[in-house]
Amino acid sequence: MDINENKIAFIYCSDNEQLLNKSISHISSLNIPVNYEIEIIPIRNATSMCAGYNKGMEKTNAKYKVYLHQDVFISNKNFIYDFLAIFKNNEQIGLLGVAGCEVLPTSGIWMDAHNKFGKFHDSHTGKMQLISFHEFDNDYKIVQAIEGFMMITQYDIPWREDLFDDWHFYNVSHSVEFLRKGYSVVVPKQEEPWCMHDCGYNYLGNQYEYYRNVFLDEYSTFLYPLVSILIPTYNRPDFLKEALESVLGQTYRNIEIIVCDDSTNETTELMIQSYLEKDSNIKYVRNPQKLGGSTGLENCIKCFELSTGEYINFLNDDDLFSSVKISSMMDYFLQFNNIKLVTSFRQLINEQGEILSPRRATEKLFKIDTVVNGSVLGKFVIANLLNVIGEPTTVLFRKSDIEENFGTYFGRQYVPLSDISTWLHLIHNGDAVYIAEPLSFFRWHSGQNTNDIVNMIKATSEWYYLIKDSFTNAVFVYSSDEYKKLLNTWLSYSTRFIHNVNKLALDHAFEKDNRSIIAELNNCHHECLTILKR
Structure with missing residues (x-):
C-alpha cells in the first residue's frame, strides 16, 4: 500500500458509540490544510490497545496517524496544522504526545518523573481540571515517554501486542520502540491545551503491576x-x-x-x-x-x-x-x-x-x-x-x-x-x-574490621590527613581560624586515644608489629601541635 503523504488517520479502540461520536464531532470542526484528507478508523472489539492500534494501522495508507481514546476531545482548531509543522520541520521526530517525561523513572511510570512537560484538561479526579507541567521555550521538548490517550506518528512502527495484550503500558512501550529505531519523541509547546481527556475516575486494575514488570523486563537494559x-x-x-x-x-x-x-x-x-x-x-x-x-x-x-x-x-x-x-x-x-x-x-x-x-x-x-x-x-x-x-x-x-x-x-x-x-x-x-x-x-x-585496634590507630591518623589535605587543597574553603578549630577538634579526639596506644606499645610484641603506624600517629600529633602554636 503506497503511503499517502497528505492523509491523516484518526484511529480509535472503541466500545462506546456515544463517546466515539462526540470525539469524532470535535475532529469534524478542525481546520484542515488544503489538499489534506481525513480518515476515521474505529476498531471495535479489540483484544488489547496494541492489537487494536495495529489493526487500525494496517487499514490505512495515511502517513500521519493520530491514535486516541474515544473519550479524548480535541479543542485546538489548528491541531492538524500544529502537529504537521513539527513533523515537517524535523524528520527525526517520529512520535508526538501532549504530555510526557524527559527521563522515564526506573518504575517505568512516566507520571512518577521529576521533569514532566505538556498540558491537557483531564477528569480523572471526577472533576475536569487543567493538568499542566513544566513550561519550555522551544516549539517542542524531546522526551522519553508520552501520555497514552493521544499519540501522533509520522512513521509506522508495530505496536508490541506480543508483550502488551491488555490496556496498560502500550504508550511507554511505543515511545521506547521509537527511541530504539533512532527517532525522537516530543511534546509540543501549547499556549492552550490541545485536548480534553474526559476519562473520569480510572481504576488501573489488577494487571497494571504485571505489565509494568513486563515493560521493565523488556526495556531496562536499553533505558x-x-x-x-x-x-x-x-x-x-x-x-x-x-x-x-x-x-x-x-x-x-x-x-x-x-x-x-x-x-x-x-x-x-x-x-x-x-x-x-x-x-x-x-x-x-x-x-x-x-x-x-x-x-x-x-x-x-x-x-x-x-x-x-x-x-x-x-x-x-x-x-x-x-x-x-x-x-x-x-x-x-x-x-x-x-x-x-x-x-x-x-x-x-x-x-x-x-x-x-x-x-x-x-x-x-x-x-x-x-x-x-x-x-x-x-x-x-x-x-x-x-x-x-x-x-x-x-x-x-x-x-x-x-x-x-x-x-x-x-x-x-x-x-x-x-x-x-x-x-x-x-x-x-x-x-x-x-x-x-x-x-x-x-x-x-564482633568480627568487623572497624573494631580492630590497628585499624583504629590508622583511622585516627587518616582523619588528621583528611583535615590537612582538605585545607591545603582548598577543597571546602576553610579560613585559617576554621582550620585551627578543626585541628583542635582532632587533637582532643586523638589525645585520649594516643595515651591508650602508647600503653599498648609497652607490649613489645604489639609495638614490634605496629611500630610504623604508632610512630605515624605520634608524628601527626606532633605536627598538629606545631601548627597550632604558630
Whole structure:
C-alpha cells in the first residue's frame, strides 16, 4: 500500500458509540490544510490497545496517524496544522504526545518523573481540571515517554501486542520502540491545551503491576545505565549468601554483580556455584592468594577494576540491600544534574538481622529526601570526624568520577577511611542526595574490621590527613581560624586515644608489629601541635 503523504488517520479502540461520536464531532470542526484528507478508523472489539492500534494501522495508507481514546476531545482548531509543522520541520521526530517525561523513572511510570512537560484538561479526579507541567521555550521538548490517550506518528512502527495484550503500558512501550529505531519523541509547546481527556475516575486494575514488570523486563537494559554491585568477601559464606540474595531481589534490572573472594578456604566458592549456574550477571573471582590487608581494601580495588558498569555500589559481604535501593538511588542520578553520590539512612542490624538502634554516625540526617550541597556536607563530616555519609554499602556513585584508586584523596591512599576519603573526593565537585528511607542494612558484629585496634590507630591518623589535605587543597574553603578549630577538634579526639596506644606499645610484641603506624600517629600529633602554636 503506497503511503499517502497528505492523509491523516484518526484511529480509535472503541466500545462506546456515544463517546466515539462526540470525539469524532470535535475532529469534524478542525481546520484542515488544503489538499489534506481525513480518515476515521474505529476498531471495535479489540483484544488489547496494541492489537487494536495495529489493526487500525494496517487499514490505512495515511502517513500521519493520530491514535486516541474515544473519550479524548480535541479543542485546538489548528491541531492538524500544529502537529504537521513539527513533523515537517524535523524528520527525526517520529512520535508526538501532549504530555510526557524527559527521563522515564526506573518504575517505568512516566507520571512518577521529576521533569514532566505538556498540558491537557483531564477528569480523572471526577472533576475536569487543567493538568499542566513544566513550561519550555522551544516549539517542542524531546522526551522519553508520552501520555497514552493521544499519540501522533509520522512513521509506522508495530505496536508490541506480543508483550502488551491488555490496556496498560502500550504508550511507554511505543515511545521506547521509537527511541530504539533512532527517532525522537516530543511534546509540543501549547499556549492552550490541545485536548480534553474526559476519562473520569480510572481504576488501573489488577494487571497494571504485571505489565509494568513486563515493560521493565523488556526495556531496562536499553533505558537505564548498567550498575555494578561489587562484593569483596572474606570467609563469610553465610552472610554473603544473604547479601547476594538482597542484590538478586533488586527492582532495578540492569545490574552486574562482581564477587571477589579473598577467603582462606573453599566454603564460599562452593556456596556460590548454584548462583553462578542460575544467573549469568554474576561474575565470581577467587583470588589465587589472599590480597592482604586487614581492611580488605585491595580486594575492593580489584572488584572496582573488574567492573564495567557506569555506576558503582559496593556491598560489604555482611550487609544487605533494600529491594528498591538501586532503583531509588538511580532515579536521582537520572533526573537531577550535578549529583556525585546518593546515600541514604542505613539501618543497623545485628548478626541475626534484628534491628538495632542508631549510633551517632548512623542517625538520620534528614526526615525527607534532600539534595545536599557537597561543600556543606564535606565540612560537616570533617568537623565532626564522623562518617555520616555511610559505609561502602550505602553509597551509589558514578565510576568515571573516580580518577584514581578507590580511597585516594589528593594522591594519598587512605585505608580504614577509604570510603570517607572517596566520598569527600566526589562531593568536592558536586552535590549529594540523602534518601530518608533505609535502603541498606549495616550489620554490627564482633568480627568487623572497624573494631580492630590497628585499624583504629590508622583511622585516627587518616582523619588528621583528611583535615590537612582538605585545607591545603582548598577543597571546602576553610579560613585559617576554621582550620585551627578543626585541628583542635582532632587533637582532643586523638589525645585520649594516643595515651591508650602508647600503653599498648609497652607490649613489645604489639609495638614490634605496629611500630610504623604508632610512630605515624605520634608524628601527626606532633605536627598538629606545631601548627597550632604558630
